[in-house]
Amino acid sequence: MKKLLKYLFMQRVFEALSSTVRRKILAYLAHAELTAGEIAARFDISKPAVSQHLAVLENAGLVTSEKRGQYVHYRLVREHLANVLNDYVQEVCPVSRPLKRESAALGDAPAAEGEKE
Amino acid sequence: MKKLLKYLFMQRVFEALSSTVRRKILAYLAHAELTAGEIAARFDISKPAVSQHLAVLENAGLVTSEKRGQYVHYRLVREHLANVLNDYVQEVCPVSRPLKRESAALGDAPAAEGEKE
DNA sequence: TAGGTAGTTAAGGAATTACCTAATTACTCT
DNA sequence: AGAGTAATTAGGTAATTCCTTAACTACCTA
Numbered sequence: 065m066k067k068l069l070k071y072l073f074m075q076r077v078f079e080a081l082s083s084t085v086r087r088k089i090l091a092y093l094a095h096a097e098l099t100a101g102e103i104a105a106r107f108d109i110s111k112p113a114v115s116q117h118l119a120v121l122e123n124a125g126l127v128t129s130e131k132r133g134q135y136v137h138y139r140l141v142r143e144h145l146a147n148v149l150n151d152y153v154q155e156v157c158p159v160s161r162p163l164k165r166e167s168a169a170l171g172d173a174p175a176a177e178g179e180k181e
Numbered sequence: 182m183k184k185l186l187k188y189l190f191m192q193r194v195f196e197a198l199s200s201t202v203r204r205k206i207l208a209y210l211a212h213a214e215l216t217a218g219e220i221a222a223r224f225d226i227s228k229p230a231v232s233q234h235l236a237v238l239e240n241a242g243l244v245t246s247e248k249r250g251q252y253v254h255y256r257l258v259r260e261h262l263a264n265v266l267n268d269y270v271q272e273v274c275p276v277s278r279p280l281k282r283e284s285a286a287l288g289d290a291p292a293a294e295g296e297k298e
Numbered sequence: 299t300a301g302g303t304a305g306t307t308a309a310g311g312a313a314t315t316a317c318c319t320a321a322t323t324a325c326t327c328t
Numbered sequence: 329a330g331a332g333t334a335a336t337t338a339g340g341t342a343a344t345t346c347c348t349t350a351a352c353t354a355c356c357t358a
Contacts, residue, residue: 082199156211
C-alpha cells in the first residue's frame with residue numbers, strides 16, 4: 065500500500081526538483097515562510113508562472129499553502145523532501161546500510177509530524 | 182572550492198533524475214554493472230532511446246562507461262549521486278546537520294573503484 | 299574482406315512543459 | 329457597493345523532451 069504511493073510521490077518530487085526555479089523557491093522557503101507574492105518578487109518571470117511552479121511543488125508534497133486573509137503563505141515540508149531523497153539514495157546506494165537509521169531519524173527530527181501515508 | 186561546478190552538476194543530476202526510465206536504469210546499475218544492451222533489454226523502448234538516457238546520466242556524472250571489446254559497460258557512480266543529493270538536502274533542510282558526516286562517509290564506502298574527478 | 303552484433307548519431311515528429319497576457323476569484327477597506 | 333490588492337485560472341504559443349526509424353562506426357569471427 066505505502067509503496068505505490070511512495071513511488072508516485074517520488075516521481076512528482078523528482079519532476080518538481082528538475083526545475084531550477086522550483087529548487088530556488090524551495091531554497092527561499094528553507095529560510096522563511098513566504099507569500100506567493102513575496103516569492104514571485106524574487107524572480108524575473110510573471111506571477112502566474114510562479115504560481116504554477118508553486119502548484120507543482122505542492123502536488124509533490126514539498127510545500128503546503130495556507131490562505132490567511134488576502135495572502136497565501138507557502139511553507140516548506142522538510143520531512144517529505146528529506147524522506148523522499150533519502151529513500152531514493154537508499155534504493156540506489158544499498159551499500160549505505162548504516163545510514164538508513166540516521167536518515168529515518170532525520171526525517172522525523174523537525175517535529176512530531178507523523179506517517180501520513 | 183568549486184561551488185559553480187557543483188551547481189552545474191546539481192542541475193544536471195536533478196534533470197537526469199526527473200525521468201522514471203533513468204531512475205530505473207540507476208536502480209539496475211545499483212545491483213550490477215551492465216552493458217548498454219543488457220540495460221536496453223529491460224525496457225520496452227528502442228535501443229537508441231536508452232542510449233540517449235545513458236548519455237544524460239553520464240553527462241550528469243551519475244554513471245560511467247567503459248568500452249571493452251564490442252561492449253560498453255555502464256556502472257553507477259555512487260559517491261556522486263549520494264553527494265549531490267545530500268548536499269541538496271543540506272541546503273534545503275539546514276536542520277539536519279548530523280547527517281552530513283554520515284553521508285560523506287557513505288560516498289566513500291564502496292571503496293575500490295576510483296575517484297575520477 | 300564480408301557479414302553479423304553492439305552501440306551511437308542523425309533527423310524528424312508527437313507530446314509535454316514553461317511562459318506570457320488577459321480574465322477571474324477572493325479578500326480588504328472606505 | 330466599489331476600488332484596490334493578492335493570487336489563481338484560462339487560453340495560446342515557443343521551446344523542450346522523448347521516442348522512433350535510418351544510417352553510421354566499431355568490433356568480432358570466419
